[in-house]
Amino acid sequence: MAVRSKGPFDLALSLRAAASFLPTVGEVPVILRTAVQLDGRPTILEIQQPFGTSSLVRGSSLPVTGQRRLREMIKWLISADLDLRPFHTLVAPHPIMGPVAAALLGLKPLRPATLFEMAIIAITEQQLSLAAAFYIRARLVSRFGTRLDGLWTFPSPERLAAASLRDLGACGLSHRKAEYVKDLARHVMQGVLDFDALRRRSDQRIREALLSNRGFGEWSVQYILGRGYGRPDCLPSGDVGLQRVIARYFGEGRRLTAAELEQALSPFKPFRGLAAFYLSAHWRLLRAAGATPIGPHELASMSIA
DNA sequence: TACCAGGTAAAAA
DNA sequence: TTTTTACATGGT
Numbered sequence: 001m002a003v004r005s006k007g008p009f010d011l012a013l014s015l016r017a018a019a020s021f022l023p024t025v026g027e028v029p030v031i032l033r034t035a036v037q038l039d040g041r042p043t044i045l046e047i048q049q050p051f052g053t054s055s056l057v058r059g060s061s062l063p064v065t066g067q068r069r070l071r072e073m074i075k076w077l078i079s080a081d082l083d084l085r086p087f088h089t090l091v092a093p094h095p096i097m098g099p100v101a102a103a104l105l106g107l108k109p110l111r112p113a114t115l116f117e118m119a120i121i122a123i124t125e126q127q128l129s130l131a132a133a134f135y136i137r138a139r140l141v142s143r144f145g146t147r148l149d150g151l152w153t154f155p156s157p158e159r160l161a162a163a164s165l166r167d168l169g170a171c172g173l174s175h176r177k178a179e180y181v182k183d184l185a186r187h188v189m190q191g192v193l194d195f196d197a198l199r200r201r202s203d204q205r206i207r208e209a210l211l212s213n214r215g216f217g218e219w220s221v222q223y224i225l226g227r228g229y230g231r232p233d234c235l236p237s238g239d240v241g242l243q244r245v246i247a248r249y250f251g252e253g254r255r256l257t258a259a260e261l262e263q264a265l266s267p268f269k270p271f272r273g274l275a276a277f278y279l280s281a282h283w284r285l286l287r288a289a290g291a292t293p294i295g296p297h298e299l300a301s302m303s304i305a
Numbered sequence: 306t307a308c309c310a311g312g313t314a315a316a317a318a
Numbered sequence: 319t320t321t322t323t324a325c326a327t328g329g330t
Contacts, residue, residue: 127310127313132310132329174326214314217313
């Protein structure tokens with residue numbers, strides 16, 4: 001099936017950027033291959049860009065599913081509706097952000113298949129390094145997910161709601177976080193919390209709905225609004241990782257405070273979250289290529305191999 | 306070996 | 319009301 005991205009899109013670059021945030025193992029594939037629940041059954045999805053970085057994307061699923069559902073899922077995973085053009089236009093004249101965005105033309109944030117998974121990602125990443133959180137999720141997935149052709153679907157709310165705190169803890173979650181995960185799964189199952197219904201709601205409304213669950217504070221709300229709901233202006237300004245990486249481009253060595261971070265990104269409103277994502281990805285990709293710490297202007301002008 | 310890592314809720318003051 | 323503490327694993 002053919003799907004179009006709104007505006008520029010570079011799948012290979014987006015995959016490389018996504019991988020740069022995780023403990024990587026070798027070469028990053030240029031095809032997005034993942035297992036998801038589609039029409040209620042585990043399905044392998046393959047998404048590729050047959051003509052380089054053209055906005056045309058091709059996707060297929062096994063077993064074959066309804067075209068409408070398949071199209072929706074593909075568009076969701078690659079943020080197809082996100083149009084990068086206004087963002088690039090806004091930041092182009094900026095001495096730091098301009099070169100960074102230009103070096104990453106077509107970079108889009110890739111999303112997990114469901115907002116439920118996004119919320120669990122947020123819980124696992126609270127206070128822990130991304131690497132530690134990654135391994136905890138890997139154990140959750142292999143214990144409670146469904147295996148299909150060498151891939152795993154993320155565990156359903158039903159499976160996690162039914163899991164014992166002991167088994168969740170065995171995956172590396174603290175007892176507290178195990179409770180958060182179980183509570184969240186139960187709320188979704190019971191319909192108390194409907195992530196998808198919230199998609200059409202305001203940031204504030206989503207915020208309220210999330211905060212009423214144990215385990216979700218300001219950081220998690222902003223993280224999920226930005227990465228999950230794709231609200232391009234949202235970002236967790238209290239985030240330690242962002243404070244460090246943004247400081248490399250807009251600071252003087254020391255980690256930024258939340259207020260300083262807000263200040264530094266204010267010129268990029270209403271795309272502050274996207275700007276933060278670009279800066280993070282830029283740094284991570286340079287890092288992966290073996291770059292050493294240097295000043296903001298040199299850093300911003302370095303090209304991504 | 307410590308200490309910190311892309312926080313949060315609950316206890317203590 | 320505000321401040322302090324416990325908590326999980328992995329990297330340095």
